[in-house]
Structure formats: C-alpha cells, structure tokens
Amino acid sequence: MSQIRSREVHLVNRPAGTPARGDFAVVETALDPPARGEVQVRNLWLSVDPYMRGLMGTTRTYIDPYHLGEVMTGGAVGTVEVSRHPKLAEGDLVLSNHGWRDRFVASGDGVHPIDPTLAPPQAFLGVMGMPGFTAWLGIHEIARLEARETVFVTGAAGAVGSVACQLARRLGARVVASAGSDDKVRWLADQAGVEAFNYKQTKHLYRQLVKLCRDGFDVTFDNVGGDHLEAALLAMRNHGRVVLCGMIGQYNAERPPAGPSSLVVAITKRLTLRGFIAFDHAGLEPRFQAEMAGLIASRQIRWTETVYEGLENAPAAFIGLFSGANTGKMLVRL
Amino acid sequence: MSQIRSREVHLVNRPAGTPARGDFAVVETALDPPARGEVQVRNLWLSVDPYMRGLMGTTRTYIDPYHLGEVMTGGAVGTVEVSRHPKLAEGDLVLSNHGWRDRFVASGDGVHPIDPTLAPPQAFLGVMGMPGFTAWLGIHEIARLEARETVFVTGAAGAVGSVACQLARRLGARVVASAGSDDKVRWLADQAGVEAFNYKQTKHLYRQLVKLCRDGFDVTFDNVGGDHLEAALLAMRNHGRVVLCGMIGQYNAERPPAGPSSLVVAITKRLTLRGFIAFDHAGLEPRFQAEMAGLIASRQIRWTETVYEGLENAPAAFIGLFSGANTGKMLVRL
Numbered sequence: 001m002s003q004i005r006s007r008e009v010h011l012v013n014r015p016a017g018t019p020a021r022g023d024f025a026v027v028e029t030a031l032d033p034p035a036r037g038e039v040q041v042r043n044l045w046l047s048v049d050p051y052m053r054g055l056m057g058t059t060r061t062y063i064d065p066y067h068l069g070e071v072m073t074g075g076a077v078g079t080v081e082v083s084r085h086p087k088l089a090e091g092d093l094v095l096s097n098h099g100w101r102d103r104f105v106a107s108g109d110g111v112h113p114i115d116p117t118l119a120p121p122q123a124f125l126g127v128m129g130m131p132g133f134t135a136w137l138g139i140h141e142i143a144r145l146e147a148r149e150t151v152f153v154t155g156a157a158g159a160v161g162s163v164a165c166q167l168a169r170r171l172g173a174r175v176v177a178s179a180g181s182d183d184k185v186r187w188l189a190d191q192a193g194v195e196a197f198n199y200k201q202t203k204h205l206y207r208q209l210v211k212l213c214r215d216g217f218d219v220t221f222d223n224v225g226g227d228h229l230e231a232a233l234l235a236m237r238n239h240g241r242v243v244l245c246g247m248i249g250q251y252n253a254e255r256p257p258a259g260p261s262s263l264v265v266a267i268t269k270r271l272t273l274r275g276f277i278a279f280d281h282a283g284l285e286p287r288f289q290a291e292m293a294g295l296i297a298s299r300q301i302r303w304t305e306t307v308y309e310g311l312e313n314a315p316a317a318f319i320g321l322f323s324g325a326n327t328g329k330m331l332v333r334l
Numbered sequence: 335m336s337q338i339r340s341r342e343v344h345l346v347n348r349p350a351g352t353p354a355r356g357d358f359a360v361v362e363t364a365l366d367p368p369a370r371g372e373v374q375v376r377n378l379w380l381s382v383d384p385y386m387r388g389l390m391g392t393t394r395t396y397i398d399p400y401h402l403g404e405v406m407t408g409g410a411v412g413t414v415e416v417s418r419h420p421k422l423a424e425g426d427l428v429l430s431n432h433g434w435r436d437r438f439v440a441s442g443d444g445v446h447p448i449d450p451t452l453a454p455p456q457a458f459l460g461v462m463g464m465p466g467f468t469a470w471l472g473i474h475e476i477a478r479l480e481a482r483e484t485v486f487v488t489g490a491a492g493a494v495g496s497v498a499c500q501l502a503r504r505l506g507a508r509v510v511a512s513a514g515s516d517d518k519v520r521w522l523a524d525q526a527g528v529e530a531f532n533y534k535q536t537k538h539l540y541r542q543l544v545k546l547c548r549d550g551f552d553v554t555f556d557n558v559g560g561d562h563l564e565a566a567l568l569a570m571r572n573h574g575r576v577v578l579c580g581m582i583g584q585y586n587a588e589r590p591p592a593g594p595s596s597l598v599v600a601i602t603k604r605l606t607l608r609g610f611i612a613f614d615h616a617g618l619e620p621r622f623q624a625e626m627a628g629l630i631a632s633r634q635i636r637w638t639e640t641v642y643e644g645l646e647n648a649p650a651a652f653i654g655l656f657s658g659a660n661t662g663k664m665l666v667r668l
Binding site: 054061062225229230238244245246247250255256257258259260261262263264265266267268269270271272273274275276277280 | 388395396559563564572578579580581584589590591592593594595596597598599600601602603604605606607608609610611614
C-alpha cells in the first residue's frame with residue numbers, strides 16, 4: 001500500500017522581530033494510513049492568527065511554544081478522506097488544530113465536525129470560530145458591555161475586532177472603531193455600522209478620541225496595545241473597563257516596548273483592565289455558537305475575508321497580519 | 335471681640351517635578367468667630383499623603399485640583415475650642431479635611447468626632463483612617479485575597495502598605511513585601527510578620543521575586559508603579575489580580591514615564607488590574623472601622639509613625655513621602 005504524501009509548513013527559525021519567509025520551510029512528508037480511531041483529513045482552509053507569534057519564542061505562556069523543525073499548529077478546516085473513527089465519515093467537514101499542512105492523519109477525537117448549513121466552512125475559522133468566540137467573550141463576558149454604553153474597538157477591521165464591533169452595536173452600544181486604512185474604515189462604516197477612523201491619518205490619537213466621544217468610553221476593546229492603549233486609557237470614563245484582547249502592535253518587538261505612560265489613570269479613573277484568552281472559557285462555546293449561528297442565519301452579522309492561495313503562502317499570510325494586510329479574517333485556501 | 339489668629343499652608347506654585355519648599359507658603363490669617371452651626375477647631379495632627387501630589391497640577395481627576403494661593407486641604411485631627419453646632423462640644427476630638435492649618439472655623443457638619451478610646455487620635459489619620467481603609471479595601475474588596483494565596487506588596491512600609499501586609503497575613507496569606515531601607519525591612523519582618531526585602535539592595539527585582547516565590551503571586555498590591563509594577567506583572571501567576579493603589583514612584587515625573595513593558599503578560603496570564611480610590615467605597619467605612627477597632631483593641635495590628643513637628647514643616651513632611659522618609663504613617667504634629 002502506497003503512502004500518502006503531504007506537505008506541511010515548519011517553523012525552522014525563531015524570528016527576531018518581524019517573521020520572515022526564511023523562518024518557515026515547506027516540508028514533504030509521508031503519512032501512514034489511519035489506524036483504528038484515526039482519520040485522514042485533507043485541509044481546505046488554514047487559519048493564520050496573531051496569537052501564533054507569541055508561540056514562536058522560547059517562553060511558555062498559556063501553551064507551549066512551537067518546536068523548531070515541527071509543523072506550525074493552528075486551526076484548519078478540511079474534509080475527512082478516510083475514517084477509522086466511529087463518529088466521523090468520509091466527506092465530513094471537520095475543524096482541527098493540526099495546522100499548516102495539506103493533509104494529516106490523527107486521532108479522530110481531536111477533529112470536530114462542523115455543520116456547513118450554519119455557515120461557509122472557512123467561517124468556522126473566523127466569525128463562527130475562535131476569533132468570533134473571542135469577540136463574543138470580550139464584549140459579553142469580560143467587558144459585560146451594556147446598551148447605551150460607548151466602546152472603543154482597536155484593530156477593528158480584524159477578525160476579532162470586526163465581530164466585536166457588530167456585537168456591541170447589536171447590544172445598543174455606541175461604537176468608535178480604529179483601523180489602519182481607508183478601505184477598512186469604509187468596510188466598518190458600511191458593513192459593521194460603526195463610527196470608524198483611520199488611525200494612520202490621525203496625528204494625535206487621544207485628541208481624535210476626545211473629538212469623537214467627549215464624555216469618554218465606558219469600555220475599550222483593545223487588540224493593538226501600544227499608543228492605542230495609551231490613548232484609550234486617557235479617553236476612558238471613570239469606572240471604565242478595558243478588555244486586553246491583543247497587542248498586535250508589539251508582538252514583533254525585539255525588546256518589550258514601553259507600556260502605556262497613561263496607566264496611572266487606571267487609579268484616578270478606577271479602571272479595570274482584564275486580559276483574557278478564549279480557551280479558558282470553553283464551557284461557553286456552545287452558547288456562542290448557537291447565538292452566532294442565529295445571527296448568521298438572520299443576516300444580522302457581516303464578515304469579510306482576506307485569502308492567500310496555497311500552503312506555501314501560509315507564512316506570507318501570517319506575516320501580513322502584522323502589516324494589516326487583512327480586512328476581516330486572514331485565511332489560506334488550499 | 336478680638337479675632338482669633340491662625341496660620342495655614344498655601345500652595346503658591348504648581349510644582350514641576352518634585353515639590354520644593356518654595357511651592358508652599360505659611361500665611362497668617364484671622365478667623366471670624368463661629369456662626370450658628372459652626373465650630374472652631376484647633377488642630378493637633380495633620381496628615382500628608384501621596385494622593386495630594388496628584389492635586390497639585392491643573393488636571394481634574396476624581397476631585398478638583400488645589401487652587402493656588404489657597405490652603406492645602408487634607409485630613410487633620412483636632413479639638414473643638416468653640417462649638418455652635420448641636421452635636422459637637424468643646425473638647426471633642428474631631429477629624430476634618432480642612433488641611434494644613436493651626437485652627438479653623440467651619441460648619442460642624444464637615445467635622446467628625448472620633449473616639450479616643452479606640453485608638454490614639456493621630457491613628458485616625460493612619461491605621462484607623464483613610465490609609466487603613468485603603469489597605470482594607472484593597473485586600474478585601476478589590477483583590478478579594480484568600481487564605482493560602484500569595485501577595486506581593488510594594489511600598490510595604492508606608493501607611494497603606496504596612497496595614498495591607500498585616501491584613502493579608504491575618505487572612506492566612508503569604509506576604510512578600512518590598513521597601514526602600516533596611517530599617518523598613520526590619521520593621522516589616524519584626525512587626526508586620528512578613529517576608530520583606532530592600533529593593534534598593536536588589537539588582538534585579540523580577541529575579542528577586544522569582545527567588546522568593548517561585549510559583550508566582552496570586553495578588554500584587556501596588557503602591558509604587560514603575561519598575562515595581564513591571565516586575566510584579568512578570569511574577570504573577572495565571573489569573574492573578576493586581577490592585578493598582580498608588581504609583582508613588584512617578585507622581586513627581588515631569589513627563590508621564592513609560593508604563594510597564596511587561597503589560598502584555600496581562601493577556602497571556604489573564605490578569606485583572608484594577609485601580610481604586612477609597613472614597614468610592616464610603617458605605618463600607620463603618621465595617622472597616624469596627625473591624626480595625628477590634629484588631630487594635632486585641633493588639634493584632636501594629637503601626638508606626640514618622641512625625642514632623644510644626645505647621646511650617648508640613649511641606650517638608652509631604653516632600654519626604656517621595657524619598658521614603660517615612661516608616662508607617664507620615665504625620666505633622668502641631
């Protein structure tokens with residue numbers, strides 16, 4: 001019996017600063033056929049996400065860092081080609097975390113069927129998946145945003161931010177959103193229905209925030225960190241809540257950049273800043289999925305995707321996250 | 335009828351950087367005798383507190399800044415000399431917020447009798463007063479510290495820190511405390527019963543914290559900010575809570591200093607940072623006072639004071655807060 005060929009992307013060098021193509025290598029592998037309990041999956045869509053940058057160093061954070069010379073793990077959607085697992089059948093669409101590879105053979109227990117009647121398959125890597133869940137948690141569980149409150153969303157045109165904006169609007173909150181291009185701002189205004197501005201065209205971020213929202217924000221949903229967080233703190237109302245979701249502006253810094261010089265206002269304004277990670281809240285995922293499926297079915301939520309083609313372009317797609325190359329979810333189509 | 339003379343300390347210049355004696359002036363005034371509902375009080379003890387520095391600029395924070403050419407308001411304990419208020423009698427010991435002056439005449443409604451059988455009068459400016467209440471709130475309400483948790487207290491020999499350390503110990507928590515002199519460290523070890531170190535003798539604060547507490551802190555109670563907060567964040571356990579009580583290390587900075595470069599770990603470790611101000615929680619003050627009076631009566635809490643003599647030395651006492659001249663509560667005795 002001939003072995004099945006696959007290709008996968010390995011991390012071969014721990015990047016210093018912004019990752020480069022040379023930090024990755026496409027490697028040909030041979031797969032053994034599935035043993036009992038295993039499945040063989042052909043991936044259709046790969047996810048590239050900012051959190052992956054945090055796993056490229058040597059420090060253990062909430063999960064182990066990537067190993068050099070091994071595959072870049074992460075979310076992927078594929079179809080089952082061969083199943084020796086009782087709950088999975090050939091042709092099933094499945095979500096897995098086996099990462100940047102054309103095909104894999106693995107235990108069926110770590111492979112989760114998705115229902116393509118709820119959303120397009122790749123949406124399970126975006127609005128219906130981890131980024132959507134992160135946005136939902138940040139708005140509902142961490143910020144506990146309420147109607148008539150005002151929220152500032154940074155990195156608002158990204159996979160998380162774009163969903164956070166819309167969930168906040170649906171609650172009846174006022175949303176001010178920052179993004180890094182006029183196209184993104186247009187998408188946010190037209191599709192997400194929020195007040196967006198291009199921070200790259202803004203000389204003084206704090207003054208811009210005050211201009212847009214003189215009374216200050218009840219909540220900031222921060223995906224960017226750095227000067228965004230610094231300005232946001234200054235623009236918060238007393239007793240406001242700051243959701244620390246991401247700091248994409250500094251993940252590539254070779255030395256830890258200075259924190260927000262405005263942090264002292266967390267005392268005078270009695271702010272709460274709270275960091276979170278979606279996987280702590282797995283128990284809420286079914287509720288999220290049911291709610292999001294309902295919003296998608298009733299066309300009450302919009303999303304967009306930026307798609308790179310081919311496994312060999314997964315590194316480029318990933319690197320593009322840090323220059324804002326994506327509007328909405330960044331994906332790789334195989 | 336001859337007018338009563340008093341002296342008071344005015345802020346006459348908004349300090350840039352560390353306040354100087356010349357930013358204050360002692361001014362002689364004449365007091366009108368109390369009208370109906372008013373009292374005349376001779377102050378015995380004045381409080382100088384770090385929060386006062388935040389009121390010396392032009393920015394409104396949680397209360398209005400000081401006015402130039404007016405008295406430095408703040409806590410004081412005195413005796414009633416003349417009362418035209420039905421609830422106050424000559425000889426009563428009272429707590430007020432009329433600040434740095436020998437005597438004042440004011441409405442009796444803003445003057446609060448204290449019970450000298452509970453604690454020495456000046457303790458109502460320290461362990462039984464605002465600093466003690468701040469410590470109690472930070473430990474119980476903000477951190478919600480629990481037995482067997484580990485807490486790092488910065489500025490631990492100050493009026494707030496020294497009480498926070500002991501309240502934490504009483505809960506059954508492990509306390510690691512930083513202070514700025516060997517004498518303070520000795521006081522903390524001998525009197526507060528905590529593990530203290532002199533951060534000025536510590537080359538690398540984070541490594542020191544790891545050495546003392548390899549598993550990390552559940553809670554940091556931060557009175558200092560700056561590199562203390564930066565190291566503390568790195569030394570926190572997952573899901574830890576950081577009480578932002580003060581940032582005395584930066585109140586005199588002429589430009590806002592950089593924030594903690596380690597703030598990104600608030601995401602990976604899912605930390606909550608929460609700023610608070612005691613006066614938001616006035617409803618809890620009776621409970622605090624009853625508990626603290628009980629601890630004092632049963633000699634379960636220790637405190638110490640650093641005392642400057644004479645109204646004219648109130649500025650020096652205040653300025654001394656920023657060089658760590660005090661162990662325990664900094665007071666001015668009139």
